[in-house]
Every structure is written in structure tokens, then in C-alpha cells.
Amino acid sequence: MFVNLEHLGLAVQDLQSATELYTKLLGVAPYKHEHVPSEAVDTVFFRVGGAKVELLAGTSPDSAITKYLSKKGEGIHHVAFEVADIRAEMLRLREEGFVLLNDEPKLGADNKLVCFVHPKSAAGVLVELCQEILKP
Numbered sequence: 001m002f003v004n005l006e007h008l009g010l011a012v013q014d015l016q017s018a019t020e021l022y023t024k025l026l027g028v029a030p031y032k033h034e035h036v037p038s039e040a041v042d043t044v045f046f047r048v049g050g051a052k053v054e055l056l057a058g059t060s061p062d063s064a065i066t067k068y069l070s071k072k073g074e075g076i077h078h079v080a081f082e083v084a085d086i087r088a089e090m091l092r093l094r095e096e097g098f099v100l101l102n103d104e105p106k107l108g109a110d111n112k113l114v115c116f117v118h119p120k121s122a123a124g125v126l127v128e129l130c131q132e133i134l135k136p
């Protein structure tokens, strides 16, 4: 089950200046700065009401964000939804014919398991599914 809109992922060239800009824009300081080596991204998270904004900068030439920026420039990169059971949703989406970009959930940022739906399957939008990793 899709529970809510979890975050909007924004691809940015320079994380520091984008963080200063969004701190001014949103009127709130970020609650987290996290490097995710497995995705070759540096992220900064803001809370806005019940939703979040995730700023992403690539940390290597083969990062998905670096490639995106080289082709499309800065902007909205993906939309992320919180799901109750990411494996069940991945199975359901596969059965519905959606193309998933990873076979298994992978460790994302902000203490989540994540997977991605190919933009071509989702009317041009890169969709991320996130499930909170519960502390033992």
C-alpha cells in the first residue's frame, strides 16, 4: 500500500549553495545531511509539513544525479512515496507491468529501503518507493 508522498528529490549542481537557497526559501534549516556511497550522492533533507525535500548532488561521474544534471540540468529529479511493504509493492508493480530499476530493495538515505520505477513506466516520472527501516 502507498502510504503518502515521502519526498521530492531535486537534482542540484552545488549542494552547499542549494542548501542555503532552500533554507531561505522554505524558512527552515535542513534536518539531515547524508552521503550515500552506494548511490554516489550527497543528500540534504528538509521537512515541510508532512512532506520532505531531498536535495541531491552527484559525487562521481557515473552517479545517476551527475548524468541527469549533464543532460537536463537542475530540477525535480524524482518523486518518492512511502510504502508499508516495499517487497509486496515491488511484486505488485512487476505483475502490473511496471519496469523496476532494482531487483531487490536497496539501502537508501534517511533510514529507508528504496527501489525505483523506470520513468518510461510512469509517464515520464522517476518514482521511488521508500520503506522506513524499523529500529530493532
Ligand SMILES: CC[C@H](C(=O)O)C(=O)SCCNC(=O)CCNC(=O)[C@H](O)C(C)(C)COP(=O)(O)OP(=O)(O)OC[C@H]1O[C@@H](n2cnc3c(N)ncnc32)[C@H](O)[C@@H]1OP(=O)(O)O
Residues within 6 Å of the ligand: 009, 036, 039, 041, 043, 054, 056, 064, 065, 067, 068, 071, 076, 077, 078, 080, 101, 107, 108, 109, 110, 112, 114, 116, 118, 119, 120, 124, 125, 126, 128
Ligand atoms: C540515496 C538514495 C536517495 C533516497 O531518496 O533514498 C535517492 O533518491 S538516490 C536518487 C538517485 N538514484 C537514482 O536515480 C537511481 C535510479 N535511476 C536510474 O537508474 C537512472 O537514473 C535512470 C534509469 C532513471 C536513467 O538512466 P540514464 O540516465 O543512464 O538513462 P538515460 O539518460 O538514457 O534515460 C533514459 C530515459 O529516461 C529519462 N530519464 C532519465 N532520468 C530521468 C528522471 N530522473 N526523470 C524522468 N525521466 C528521466 C531520459 O530522459 C530518457 O528518456 P528519453 O525519452 O530516451 O530521453
Ligand SMILES: [Co+2]
Residues within 6 Å of the ligand: 007, 009, 054, 078, 080, 128
Ligand atoms: Co530520493
